[in-house]
Amino acid sequence: MRAALIIAAKDLKVELRSKEMLSAMFLFSLLIVLAFRFGFSNAVNSGAVGLPELASSALWICFSFAAILGMYTSFAKEKDRETLDGLLLAPVDRSDLYLGKALSNLIVVFFVDLLSIAFFALFFSFDYGGQALAVVALALLGSVTLVLVGTLVAAISVNTRAREALLPILLIPLIAFSVIVPSVTATKNAMVGGIGDSVQQIESVAAFAAIFAVLGYLTFDFVLEG
Amino acid sequence: MIDAMTVTKRFGRRIVLNGLDLKIGDGEIIALMGPNGAGKTTLLRIMSTLAEPTRGDVLLDGKSVYDDPVISRRSIGVVGHSTYTYDDLTALENLRFFWSLYGMPRKEFEAAGKALLQRVGLSHRMNDRVAVFSKGMRQRLAIARAILHSPKVLLLDEPFSSLDEKGNEVLAQILAEERSRGCSILIVTHDVQRISSLADRAEVLVRGKIERSFDRASIARGELEAGYRASSDGGIV
Amino acid sequence: MRMDRKKLGTILVVVSVVLILMTVYLAVFFAPLPQTGVKSAGEILSSVEGSKLKVAGFVSAVYSIHFGMLDGPDEVIFSLADFRDYGRYLQANATHSLNQQWWTVRPIDIKSISGGLNPRMGPNLGGVIVVGANLSMDGIVTSNTIAPNSNVTGFSLSSGSGNDITFGSVGSFGLMTAPVAQKIFYFHMPSAWACYLSFGVTLVGSALFLRTRDHKYDRVAYSSAEIGIVFATIAITTGPVWARQEWGVYWRWDDMKLVTTFVLWLVYIGYLSLRAAISEPSAKARVSAVYGILSFITVPMSFLSSRVAPLLQSSHPQVIATSSGSLSPQAGMTIGIAVVAFTVLFITMLIKRVEIAEAEEELEELKRKIGDEE
Numbered sequence: 114m115r116a117a118l119i120i121a122a123k124d125l126k127v128e129l130r131s132k133e134m135l136s137a138m139f140l141f142s143l144l145i146v147l148a149f150r151f152g153f154s155n156a157v158n159s160g161a162v163g164l165p166e167l168a169s170s171a172l173w174i175c176f177s178f179a180a181i182l183g184m185y186t187s188f189a190k191e192k193d194r195e196t197l198d199g200l201l202l203a204p205v206d207r208s209d210l211y212l213g214k215a216l217s218n219l220i221v222v223f224f225v226d227l228l229s230i231a232f233f234a235l236f237f238s239f240d241y242g243g244q245a246l247a248v249v250a251l252a253l254l255g256s257v258t259l260v261l262v263g264t265l266v267a268a269i270s271v272n273t274r275a276r277e278a279l280l281p282i283l284l285i286p287l288i289a290f291s292v293i294v295p296s297v298t299a300t301k302n303a304m305v306g307g308i309g310d311s312v313q314q315i316e317s318v319a320a321f322a323a324i325f326a327v328l329g330y331l332t333f334d335f336v337l338e339g
Numbered sequence: 340m341i342d343a344m345t346v347t348k349r350f351g352r353r354i355v356l357n358g359l360d361l362k363i364g365d366g367e368i369i370a371l372m373g374p375n376g377a378g379k380t381t382l383l384r385i386m387s388t389l390a391e392p393t394r395g396d397v398l399l400d401g402k403s404v405y406d407d408p409v410i411s412r413r414s415i416g417v418v419g420h421s422t423y424t425y426d427d428l429t430a431l432e433n434l435r436f437f438w439s440l441y442g443m444p445r446k447e448f449e450a451a452g453k454a455l456l457q458r459v460g461l462s463h464r465m466n467d468r469v470a471v472f473s474k475g476m477r478q479r480l481a482i483a484r485a486i487l488h489s490p491k492v493l494l495l496d497e498p499f500s501s502l503d504e505k506g507n508e509v510l511a512q513i514l515a516e517e518r519s520r521g522c523s524i525l526i527v528t529h530d531v532q533r534i535s536s537l538a539d540r541a542e543v544l545v546r547g548k549i550e551r552s553f554d555r556a557s558i559a560r561g562e563l564e565a566g567y568r569a570s571s572d573g574g575i576v
Numbered sequence: 577m578r579m580d581r582k583k584l585g586t587i588l589v590v591v592s593v594v595l596i597l598m599t600v601y602l603a604v605f606f607a608p609l610p611q612t613g614v615k616s617a618g619e620i621l622s623s624v625e626g627s628k629l630k631v632a633g634f635v636s637a638v639y640s641i642h643f644g645m646l647d648g649p650d651e652v653i654f655s656l657a658d659f660r661d662y663g664r665y666l667q668a669n670a671t672h673s674l675n676q677q678w679w680t681v682r683p684i685d686i687k688s689i690s691g692g693l694n695p696r697m698g699p700n701l702g703g704v705i706v707v708g709a710n711l712s713m714d715g716i717v718t719s720n721t722i723a724p725n726s727n728v729t730g731f732s733l734s735s736g737s738g739n740d741i742t743f744g745s746v747g748s749f750g751l752m753t754a755p756v757a758q759k760i761f762y763f764h765m766p767s768a769w770a771c772y773l774s775f776g777v778t779l780v781g782s783a784l785f786l787r788t789r790d791h792k793y794d795r796v797a798y799s800s801a802e803i804g805i806v807f808a809t810i811a812i813t814t815g816p817v818w819a820r821q822e823w824g825v826y827w828r829w830d831d832m833k834l835v836t837t838f839v840l841w842l843v844y845i846g847y848l849s850l851r852a853a854i855s856e857p858s859a860k861a862r863v864s865a866v867y868g869i870l871s872f873i874t875v876p877m878s879f880l881s882s883r884v885a886p887l888l889q890s891s892h893p894q895v896i897a898t899s900s901g902s903l904s905p906q907a908g909m910t911i912g913i914a915v916v917a918f919t920v921l922f923i924t925m926l927i928k929r930v931e932i933a934e935a936e937e938e939l940e941e942l943k944r945k946i947g948d949e950e
């Protein structure tokens with residue numbers, strides 16, 4: 114656990130210096146929200162699509178893809194700059210490495226989530242009303258699950274050729290019903306009424322977080338072996 | 340003391356190491372030579388727990404390093420093909436990160452980190468980001484990184500490459516100091532000249548096996564040079 | 577030894593072919609088409625609570641009645657399954673919904689009603705009344721009005737309450753015979769089962785490989801995944817054939833069962849892509865074993881999607897849960913034999929596929945030896 118924190122702190126420090134992941138993810142989430150703004154401008158202006166419906170879907174598409182980009186970078190960087198072996202040589206459990214990476218990924222991903230939530234409000238003149246906090250909380254919960262499975266799958270894909278393409282192929286089907294569908298529903302519910310209608314969805318996302326955490330903790334060892 | 344016992348490594352159907360034995364006693368420096376693709380780096384990775392052997396075992400002071408690799412890694416230092424350092428951190432920050440990762444007492448780092456950089460001759464650049472370092476400077480930092488936890492075993496993969504004259508002297512000095520501490524040292528190299536003055540023994544690895552071994556006396560007689568050339572003529576295996 | 581194995585393989589192939597042919601025969605000529613909808617008064621009564629009839633138990637949530645038919649025939653007969661689908665379909669188009677309308681539900685014997693309307697006129701009927709979110713409806717069905725196990729075959733439905741029928745007799749719904757496409761069920765359900773089984777074997781093979789590092793488990797794992805994808809493909813393509821007849825559409829993106837099964841299929845396609853993207857055999861086996869374990873979470877997701885608290889609704893039939901009461905003995909026997917047939921087929925294919933995998937590796941070995949000699 115201590116090692117996990119050390120690794121996460123290192124990742125964040127490197128990230129704050131280079132801003133490689135952050136800047137890419139920032140632009141990415143900005144562009145996705147803008148793409149929705151332009152793509153759906155007729156539908157929104159004519160009222161054919163309600164803003165809460167659009168917001169919940171757009172936000173989660175944005176969260177998911179930005180997270181995939183970030184998690185991919187976090188391992189690809191260690192691999193490409195040949196620093197991964199240095200971590201593997203350290204007297205640290207692989208599962209701590211998993212937790213450390215997941216933690217640093219979570220912090221970066223959650224930060225970008227917050228930006229996307231703000232972008233959406235900005236470009237759609239959307240008022241979260243009193244529900245901004247609920248939306249943020251749901252983003253955090255969903256991101257935890259996303260990062261727990263994503264970190265494992267990113268480590269899997271980093272072993273392969275064509276890994277940029279492979280990560281979404283491997284990850285999106287896994288998060289579709291564990292994260293995206295329930296989170297979109299819960300987020301929409303939160304925006305139109307209250308987070309209270311979504312107990313089932315929240316429980317489901319949390320349960321998957323637990324399942325992925327256990328699987329990642331147990332199997333990460335095998336993924337990074339040379 | 341580290342002891343590779345009948346280590347076999349296969350990558351799919353290709354047998355890279357074939358029942359290889361290699362023993363390095365305390366305070367010994369062993370040179371491992373051999374043509375490109377002979378399996379030297381592969382052996383080093385196996386001895387440093389980065390890869391598991393297909394068959395055979397590696398014993399560290401009589402216990403398999405794979406029993407509890409996490410504990411074993413505390414006693415192993417590695418200078419690899421790459422430096423394992425982060426470009427966006429300074430030299431000192433890099434060392435601090437690995438210092439804490441190796442579970443060394445945080446308070447002692449202030450003094451120890453500077454002393455390490457002093458030893459490899461980087462103390463005047465300790466607050467520069469590694470991104471701006473030259474190749475040789477990075478290699479020096481990699482050496483500091485490898486010895487910061489005073490390992491019992493030091494494994495170096497072509498450490499002389501990219502080091503200047505001064506750097507080589509620094510490395511030789513460090514190796515001598517580590518040896519006198521009782522560290523078992525394995526150096527993979529193609530540099531016969533350089534290793535002749537350092538090594539207690541030189542082993543030549545060809546086709547996954549130790550083909551020839553030269554002791555100190557025969558190295559001194561210059562037999563290593565001729566013998567190594569003959570093995571290398573076998574070409575890439 | 578080698579000979580024995582070959583013999584066993586041949587026997588298995590013959591047995592699977594015989595069983596599959598038998599399934600085809602039974603499905604086509606033996607098993608009757610089941611009747612969808614309400615079966616007996618006993619069953620109706622099981623969902624009567626007090627004076628309220630939970631229509632949701634028979635017709636999912638909403639259904640619709642053709643408004644414009646009020647001047648037409650007195651009775652309109654719908655299949656319950658039709659209701660399900662048209663209800664959903666029409667809900668989106670319902671502009672003149674009479675949400676708060678109370679409906680009277682009356683048990684009837686539709687056999688005595690003559691001149692029923694073609695139930696499959698489809699959703700293009702105009703003017704629709706939708707009973708909105710009201711899942712339970714006021715009804716006059718009580719335990720007093722129907723004797724248990726009397727021959728109730730349907731309901732008549734009229735607006736208003738009691739005898740006060742505002743718009744006239746609107747319709748009734750009840751027993752309908754399933755379309756012939758229903759027969760595909762005997763292949764659809766067993767192939768879904770076989771695909772779950774295959775992916776289960778992949779899970780076990782992957783876990784055993786990580787434990788033992790014995791490549792024979794890896795061969796079993798990926799062979800089984802490939803076969804599982806074949807079965808999943810069968811399940812996914814036979815489903816729409818049935819759905820077109822029963823629901824009026826090939827595919828429903830709002831049905832949890834369908835989409836989770838599709839995702840299951842995608843995940844295992846991903847598993848094979850992952851394998852194709854790693855060249856070093858031991859890394860390939862190791863890394864894909866982890867993904868093979870991770871992928872399995874989509875199996876319970878798909879299997880349980882129409883049973884456990886669904887995130888989306890599902891109108892997919894739940895076979896196992898209701899098989900005790902709803903399948904006729906002939907249908908039960910057919911499905912039983914079909915499941916056995918597909919299981920044997922899976923085992924046969926797995927053994928053959930593993931043999932091929934072994935042969936492939938042997939070939940690699942021989943190639944390497946030839947290369948060495950040169």
Ligand SMILES: Nc1ncnc2c1ncn2[C@@H]1O[C@H](COP(=O)(O)OP(=O)(O)OP(=O)(O)O)[C@@H](O)[C@H]1O
Pocket residue numbers: 350355373374375376377378379380381382576856
């Ligand atoms: N991950 C791997 N997958 C497949 N083959 C590998 C892998 N790593 C090494 N090999 C093979 O093992 C053999 C030995 O490689 P290794 O890197 O150990 O050689 P080396 O002795 O260090 O050579 P050099 O002097 O060039 O550094 C080579 O034939 C190489 O192709």
Ligand SMILES: [Mg+2]
Pocket residue numbers: 379380381496
């Ligand atoms: Mg090498």
